[in-house]
Amino acid sequence: MRSTAILAxxxxxxxxxxATAQEVSPNPPAVVEPAVPSVSxxxxxxxxxxxxxxxxxxxxxxxxxxxxxxxxxxxxMFMNADIVVKAVMIGxxxxxxxxxxxxxxKTLELFFARLRTQRAVSRIVHARTLQDAGAxxxxxxxxxxxxxxxxxxxxxxxxxxxxxxxxxxxxxxVASRLSRIEAQATRRMTRGTGxxxxxxxxxxxxxxxxxxxxxxxxxxxxxEAQTTNLAVVAPGIAEALLATALGLVAAIPAVVIYNxxxxxxxxxxxxxxxxxxxxxxxxxxxxxxxxxxxxxxxAE
Numbered sequence: 001m002r003s004t005a006i007l008a009x010x011x012x013x014x015x016x017x018x019a020t021a022q023e024v025s026p027n028p029p030a031v032v033e034p035a036v037p038s039v040s041x042x043x044x045x046x047x048x049x050x051x052x053x054x055x056x057x058x059x060x061x062x063x064x065x066x067x068x069x070x071x072x073x074x075x076x077m078f079m080n081a082d083i084v085v086k087a088v089m090i091g092x093x094x095x096x097x098x099x100x101x102x103x104x105x106k107t108l109e110l111f112f113a114r115l116r117t118q119r120a121v122s123r124i125v126h127a128r129t130l131q132d133a134g135a136x137x138x139x140x141x142x143x144x145x146x147x148x149x150x151x152x153x154x155x156x157x158x159x160x161x162x163x164x165x166x167x168x169x170x171x172x173x174v175a176s177r178l179s180r181i182e183a184q185a186t187r188r189m190t191r192g193t194g195x196x197x198x199x200x201x202x203x204x205x206x207x208x209x210x211x212x213x214x215x216x217x218x219x220x221x222x223x224e225a226q227t228t229n230l231a232v233v234a235p236g237i238a239e240a241l242l243a244t245a246l247g248l249v250a251a252i253p254a255v256v257i258y259n260x261x262x263x264x265x266x267x268x269x270x271x272x273x274x275x276x277x278x279x280x281x282x283x284x285x286x287x288x289x290x291x292x293x294x295x296x297x298x299a300e
Contacts, residue, residue, distance in 0.1 A: 077239045082217050085243055088210030092246040095199045099254045102192045110189065110264050113142060117271045120144030124278035130155065130286050133279070143185035144275040150177045151279045155286065167287035174283050178276040186269050193261050200254035207247020214240025 120137055121144065127133035134152055137145045151174050155162075158170045218236025 077242050080239060082214060082239075085210045085214045085217075085239060088206060088213075088243050089246050092203060092207060092210075092243070092250045095203055096246075096250040096253070099196060099199055099250065099257060102196060103253075103257045106192055106261055110261070110268060113189065114264075114268050114271060116140065116142045117144050117268070117275055121271060121275045121278060124148070124275060124282065127282060128285075129289070130279070130282040133282055143181055143272055146181050146185075147178050147275055147279045150174070150181060151283050155283065162287075162290065167284075167290075170287065171280070171283060175276075175280060178279060182269070182272045182276055185272055186265065189265050189268060190261075193258055193265070196254045196258040196261070200251050200258055203247045203251035203254065204244075205247075207244040207250075210243025210247070211240045214243060 120140060120142060123136040124133050124144065127136055130148065130152055134148045137148050154170065154174050154177060158173070162170065215237060218240060221236055
């Protein structure tokens, strides 16, 4: 009897709990059926997805075609360079042209001057007197002919007092005039070589200035394009480096040619010194010949 009452009380309690739970629990959410998109909406969505997918594939690699030069040859890079870089390149090209022009002109001048002086030295060495040397070089030109003319002029000016004053003063005056003629001829031969030295020392720095300016413009273009893609960076830097290349093209030959001319002019000056020494020997010989009759007459 007691067991039946307990079971009845438990069943009643369970029923009460279930009823309370049903009252407290919220209503289940209504199921919303998805709306079926129309045909135009589906096409728009598909197009948008393809655009996003294409942009994702390209990313930063997509570069506007207008930013890329069509020609990366030296001439094309020159035409696409900044106006300042163009001016630097034109100046360096002109400097290179001047270098090779000076090389050609000075090479011919040195060759013919040295050849003429060597022939004059040979005639001076084989001459017995200063008058014979003057006759041999009468039709010739150059510094060696000027040596003989200056020596003969100084002898003629000193002739009235030569028997009383001696020949030491004459030798000194002849040597002085010959040294000045030699220095003048050497200075005339060095004309143009200073320009080579200037080009050789300044051309690399001028090209470097063009490179720095071009790289600054390249960085400005990168910031405006808002991309670091190599296709955008490389053309501007290549145009800038072309200025440095032209600077080296102008400077290296100028330095080499200047050194070659320095050695050639030193050799030419040595030939002039040989000619001057030959003229001085002729003057000294004429003085000895002049002294012989005077001594003979004094002895008689």
